[in-house]
Amino acid sequence: MELAGLNIKFIPGVGEKRASLLEQEMGIQSYEDMLYYIPYKYIDRTRIYTIRELTSDLPYIQVKAKIMNLTSVGAGKQMRMVATAYDGTGELELVWFTGHKYLASQINPDKEYLIFGKPTIFNHKMNIVHPEMDLYETSAKQLVGFQAIYPTTEKMKKSYLTSRLINKIQANIFKAINGRIQETLPAWFIKKHNLIYLHEALYNIHFPENPDMLRKAQYRLKFEELFYIQLNILKLKFNRKAAFQGHLFTTVGDYFNDFYHNHLPFPLTDAQKRVIKEIRSDCGSGKQMNRLLQGDVGSGKTLVAVMCMLIALDNGYQAAIMAPTEILATQHYETISGLLKDTPISVGLLTGSTKKKEREIIHEALSDGRLQILIGTHALLEDVVNFKNVGLVVIDEQHRFGVAQRAKLWQKNTIPPHILVMTATPIPRTLAMTLYGDLDVSVIDQLPPGRKPITTHHAFETRRLQVYKFIQKELELGRQAYIVYPMISESEKMDYRNLEEGYEHVMSYFAPLGYTADIVHGKLKPAEKEEHMRRFVSGETRILVATTVIEVGVNVPNASIMVIESAERFGLSQLHQLRGRVGRGAEQSYCILMTSYKLSNESRKRIETMTSTNDGFEIAEVDLKLRGPGDIEGTQQSGLTCNLRVANLGKDGRILNEAAQAATIILEDDPLLQKEVNQTFATQVKRLFKTKINWRYIS
Ligand code: ADP
Numbered sequence: 001m002e003l004a005g006l007n008i009k010f011i012p013g014v015g016e017k018r019a020s021l022l023e024q025e026m027g028i029q030s031y032e033d034m035l036y037y038i039p040y041k042y043i044d045r046t047r048i049y050t051i052r053e054l055t056s057d058l059p060y061i062q063v064k065a066k067i068m069n070l071t072s073v074g075a076g077k078q079m080r081m082v083a084t085a086y087d088g089t090g091e092l093e094l095v096w097f098t099g100h101k102y103l104a105s106q107i108n109p110d111k112e113y114l115i116f117g118k119p120t121i122f123n124h125k126m127n128i129v130h131p132e133m134d135l136y137e138t139s140a141k142q143l144v145g146f147q148a149i150y151p152t153t154e155k156m157k158k159s160y161l162t163s164r165l166i167n168k169i170q171a172n173i174f175k176a177i178n179g180r181i182q183e184t185l186p187a188w189f190i191k192k193h194n195l196i197y198l199h200e201a202l203y204n205i206h207f208p209e210n211p212d213m214l215r216k217a218q219y220r221l222k223f224e225e226l227f228y229i230q231l232n233i234l235k236l237k238f239n240r241k242a243a244f245q246g247h248l249f250t251t252v253g254d255y256f257n258d259f260y261h262n263h264l265p266f267p268l269t270d271a272q273k274r275v276i277k278e279i280r281s282d283c284g285s286g287k288q289m290n291r292l293l294q295g296d297v298g299s300g301k302t303l304v305a306v307m308c309m310l311i312a313l314d315n316g317y318q319a320a321i322m323a324p325t326e327i328l329a330t331q332h333y334e335t336i337s338g339l340l341k342d343t344p345i346s347v348g349l350l351t352g353s354t355k356k357k358e359r360e361i362i363h364e365a366l367s368d369g370r371l372q373i374l375i376g377t378h379a380l381l382e383d384v385v386n387f388k389n390v391g392l393v394v395i396d397e398q399h400r401f402g403v404a405q406r407a408k409l410w411q412k413n414t415i416p417p418h419i420l421v422m423t424a425t426p427i428p429r430t431l432a433m434t435l436y437g438d439l440d441v442s443v444i445d446q447l448p449p450g451r452k453p454i455t456t457h458h459a460f461e462t463r464r465l466q467v468y469k470f471i472q473k474e475l476e477l478g479r480q481a482y483i484v485y486p487m488i489s490e491s492e493k494m495d496y497r498n499l500e501e502g503y504e505h506v507m508s509y510f511a512p513l514g515y516t517a518d519i520v521h522g523k524l525k526p527a528e529k530e531e532h533m534r535r536f537v538s539g540e541t542r543i544l545v546a547t548t549v550i551e552v553g554v555n556v557p558n559a560s561i562m563v564i565e566s567a568e569r570f571g572l573s574q575l576h577q578l579r580g581r582v583g584r585g586a587e588q589s590y591c592i593l594m595t596s597y598k599l600s601n602e603s604r605k606r607i608e609t610m611t612s613t614n615d616g617f618e619i620a621e622v623d624l625k626l627r628g629p630g631d632i633e634g635t636q637q638s639g640l641t642c643n644l645r646v647a648n649l650g651k652d653g654r655i656l657n658e659a660a661q662a663a664t665i666i667l668e669d670d671p672l673l674q675k676e677v678n679q680t681f682a683t684q685v686k687r688l689f690k691t692k693i694n695w696r697y698i699s
Pocket residue numbers: 266267268269272295296297298299300301302303424448449555584
């Protein structure tokens with residue numbers, strides 16, 4: 001039975017209205033969508049609490065009680081129904097904001113009910129909002145095992161599309177299909193990995209027979225989901241390695257050696273050395289390199305990129321480095337031409353604002369091979385840009401580049417250049433395996449020596465004056481400061497107002513003291529933005545009030561303070577990136593996270609994480625646990641859908657490893673999935689990963 005093609009609106013309990021609501025709110029259309037709408041937790045319904053035992057720390061619970069004094073309170077939108085539940089040990093208030101009339105007619109004051117919900121404290125009273133209720137005498141016999149709890153939204157609840165109704169709909173689907181669920185893994189594989197069958201797994205995920213079956217059901221579904229993702233992405237890697245030649249870098253010659261012995265400004269860290277070796281061995285293998293270089297902010301990725309480009313030059317090739325913004329490209333150009341100034345190597349810069357004349361000169365020098373290293377923005381991807389023979393392309397801060405843009409690089413040569421993707425957004429290993437499983441990964445896990453760890457403080461907005469005084473002290477020592485405001489969306493008028501008011505506020509305090517400040521945000525004209533950035537980089541202005549446009553890559557070692565306003569509105573990886581703008585010089589640096597008093601649990605956790613660690617990988621792990629992978633920066637742009645229905649990359653690392661291993665074993669034996677025993681896999685991969693992009697071209 002093709003469950004993906006059957007519309008749920010015909011299932012009892014659904015109907016047109018709820019069907020369209022389910023689609024709107026959760027994207028559920030078919031039987032299959034619904035069956036894969038997985039409970040996020042299970043309640044042990046065998047346990048009945050007494051009212052006296054209740055605390056607001058408890059999750060969903062049930063009590064057995066009589067219900068009295070049903071009355072309506074308030075008027076209009078505030079109107080609600082309130083009743084009291086008694087069980088002889090205490091009183092519990094029950095509150096309903098909708099469905100008043102129906103309820104009133106239903107409750108029988110003489111009967112005992114099983115009342116189910118999340119206890120909270122309101123006005124010093126223990127209460128449950130929108131409890132589920134069943135007559136005890138009829139429901140007692142259902143008190144076996146676990147009840148599945150599904151995520152629901154306010155809109156769904158208003159249409160009585162509750163967790164419980166969803167569970168009933170699931171039951172009705174099982175009735176309708178009567179066990180006809182197509183198995184998606186071959187029998188030999190199920191046996192080999194001790195899995196249960198799909199129909200058993202799906203049934204038990206919604207109606208666990210016992211804790212053991214629930215565990216097995218979860219394992220089967222998670223394992224399968226992660227297995228197919230790994231099979232798909234590793235297949236790309238296996239196939240690409242088989243299909244593509246790579247430029248062969250056989251020698252390390254004069255360019256590299258001269259630089260290494262005579263111009264290296266500081267000894268490489270062990271991590272930098274190790275990564276350069278890994279890259280060298282890739283480029284010498286005859287296969288095209290596709291490597292992801294992860295290194296925390298300030299770990300010295302630029303230098304690694306430069307040394308690898310020198311190896312390309314030593315083998316007679318050109319090299320390029322591509323950055324996501326003009327500011328960054330320009331900065332790379334300055335750093336790299338600085339590093340190479342005493343060598344004969346030619347370095348060029350190409351961005352959107354390169355003048356036509358200059359541009360033509362660059363194009364020419366590039367196509368006849370005189371220009372050896374080209375640094376730029378997206379401008380590098382334009383069709384008129386033709387290299388004589390580009391051997392290595394470094395892509396900095398990868399997540400800003402779309403997949404399609406990266407693919408374009410490949411078409412520039414018959415043999416594709418080696419690709420090194422550098423990212424300062426540390427990605428938890430599980431996410432990297434899922435998103436970049438087809439890339440090889442190198443990690444610089446060590447900062448250059450002598451760095452003082454940044455000290456991070458949390459300050460409430462009411463203490464802004466003290467924070468300004470602190471900034472003042474640093475400015476008096478000759479340092480510079482960033483003050484960052486949130487700009488969640490370019491269209492938010494509020495955000496601009498806050499930013500501009502913030503700027504005026506900063507000026508009103510610091511201008512009389514003789515300090516200058518500039519402002520940088522996305523709506524400034526590029527020329528103006530560049531000018532403001534330039535003034536700050538050169539030290540003419542001492543304070544930069546900005547949005548997250550300064551987030552990535554900007555290097556001003558003299559800046560020692562990063563103040564982040566409304567820090568609760570930023571995600572963890574953003575906070576970490578912003579903080580990475582300071583701590584780049586020899587001085588002690590500070591990051592101050594300003595927030596209002598009102599903090600959600602999640603923002604509190606983010607702030608706590610930031611003040612307790614500087615380790616980008618640790619922060620990325622917390623981020624993954626808090627937000628789930630869908631929101632992690634880079635996953636959207638990466639073009640790979642990472643919408644896991646069952647597994648959770650924050651928690652299921654072990655299962656992911658097992659799944660990756662299983663996929664590898666199959667691909668080593670049959671990289672194209674052509675063998676008879678692997679036909680179920682081939683069909684599923686095709687079905688699950690329909691995509692227009694030719695993935696073989698994606699670095
Ligand atoms: P990121 O990895 O964030 O791109 P950068 O390449 O910008 O880091 O390097 C950060 C700073 O560290 C730069 O000022 C760079 O000159 C310096 N640096 C890089 N490698 C070393 C090293 N081995 N020893 C000392 N300083 C280094």
